[in-house]
Amino acid sequence: xxxxxxxxxxxxxxxxxxxxxxxxxxxxxxxxxxxxxxxxxxxxxxxxxxxxxxxxxxxxxxxxxxxxxxxxxxxxxxxxxxxxxxxxxxxxxxxxxxxxxxxxxxxxxxxxxxxxxxxxxxxxxxxxxxxxxxxxxxxxxxxxxxxxxxxxxxxxxxxxxxxxxxxxxxxxxxxxxxxxxxxxxxxxxxxxxxxxxxxxxxxxxxxxxxxxxxxxxxxxxxxxxxxxxxxxxxxxxxxxxxxxxxxxxxxxxxxxxxxxxxxxxxxxxxxxxxxxxxxxxxxxxxxxxxxxxxxxxxxxxxxxxxxxxxxxxxxxxxxxxxxxxxxxxxxxxxxxxxxxxxxxxxxxxxxxxxxxxxxxxxxxxxxxxxxxx
Numbered sequence: 001x002x003x004x005x006x007x008x009x010x011x012x013x014x015x016x017x018x019x020x021x022x023x024x025x026x027x028x029x030x031x032x033x034x035x036x037x038x039x040x041x042x043x044x045x046x047x048x049x050x051x052x053x054x055x056x057x058x059x060x061x062x063x064x065x066x067x068x069x070x071x072x073x074x075x076x077x078x079x080x081x082x083x084x085x086x087x088x089x090x091x092x093x094x095x096x097x098x099x100x101x102x103x104x105x106x107x108x109x110x111x112x113x114x115x116x117x118x119x120x121x122x123x124x125x126x127x128x129x130x131x132x133x134x135x136x137x138x139x140x141x142x143x144x145x146x147x148x149x150x151x152x153x154x155x156x157x158x159x160x161x162x163x164x165x166x167x168x169x170x171x172x173x174x175x176x177x178x179x180x181x182x183x184x185x186x187x188x189x190x191x192x193x194x195x196x197x198x199x200x201x202x203x204x205x206x207x208x209x210x211x212x213x214x215x216x217x218x219x220x221x222x223x224x225x226x227x228x229x230x231x232x233x234x235x236x237x238x239x240x241x242x243x244x245x246x247x248x249x250x251x252x253x254x255x256x257x258x259x260x261x262x263x264x265x266x267x268x269x270x271x272x273x274x275x276x277x278x279x280x281x282x283x284x285x286x287x288x289x290x291x292x293x294x295x296x297x298x299x300x301x302x303x304x305x306x307x308x309x310x311x312x313x314x315x316x317x318x319x320x321x322x323x324x325x326x327x328x329x330x331x332x333x334x335x336x337x338x339x340x341x342x343x344x345x346x347x348x349x350x351x352x353x354x355x356x357x358x359x360x361x362x363x364x365x366x367x368x369x370x371x372x373x
Contacts, residue, residue, distance in 0.1 A: 054094050075133055135262075261277075315360050
């Protein structure tokens with residue numbers, strides 16, 4: 001029986017230099033790469049607190065511009081300058097986060113620090129702008145008064161939004177700094193735990209024992225009520241934390257006193273109080289932020305000064321001046337109608353601010369004579 005011979009005839013390819021690439025069945029043909037593949041919408045950022053704050057800042061900026069336009073007096077011109085400038089800046093930062101431009105542009109830019117500086121400047125200018133706007137329109141009557149006062153109130157709200165944004169950016173900046181510091185440390189160096197495993201025969205059980213009298217192992221009893229727990233925490237709080245919280249309360253009370261002030265043209269007490277409250281707010285904010293930054297803003301720049309004594313004299317001086325001005329405001333000319341009510345509110349909050357400064361002065365005296373605790 002003869003063997004079969006199989007002959008395979010190959011058709012010569014006319015394009016010999018370029019072999020044809022036939023896609024397999026069911027395989028999709030590759031699409032050409034687009035130049036906009038880097039463009040991705042980062043919508044998840046706007047469900048976080050910094051993203052929500054940016055939306056709030058943009059919305060409040062639109063309301064401020066709508067209420068204050070057109071500018072009829074000089075104070076409104078400055079107010080609109082601050083609002084429009086930082087509305088554009090915030091809108092640009094919003095698009096930076098929405099389009100993910102930070103991740104695409106490989107530039108040697110410290111994005112967090114840049115945004116922190118921008119937001120801090122916006123906070124300061126908004127603080128000045130809403131005070132100027134409210135003070136300019138408090139004694140004016142006629143066309144545009146209501147809308148311009150509403151613009152000043154929304155400027156106050158936007159100031160608080162930018163202040164909150166500054167705080168969260170500062171926390172992120174400090175976290176990035178600490179991450180960079182620990183990234184340069186290898187395991188086993190001071191500051192990081194060693195990767196050496198513990199001995200095999202050591203077994204530590206960190207379980208509280210019920211009924212034990214040892215404070216390290218016994219289960220803490222639940223407080224009788226939240227109010228008692230709050231007072232216990234205040235009693236055991238160290239003085240540095242108490243001073244920081246008192247300083248924060250001073251700033252909040254100063255904001256209310258400034259926002260409700262309606263100085264009359266012929267009253268010296270009200271204009272003096274406005275001047276002192278503005279400058280004490282700025283100085284107290286700088287000192288507060290410097291303490292939060294461990295003295296890197298002011299104290300480290302002037303190390304030869306006795307900052308404890310200097311801050312003690314500053315707090316005592318502001319306490320005395322605000323205390324005198326608060327009683328002067330109570331007997332001053334407060335105007336008529338709504339201005340009368342607002343000036344009474346400003347006088348009361350000025351007195352409260354003086355009392356909080358007095359409380360911090362007492363804590364500083366205890367630190368000097370008893371030592372820090």
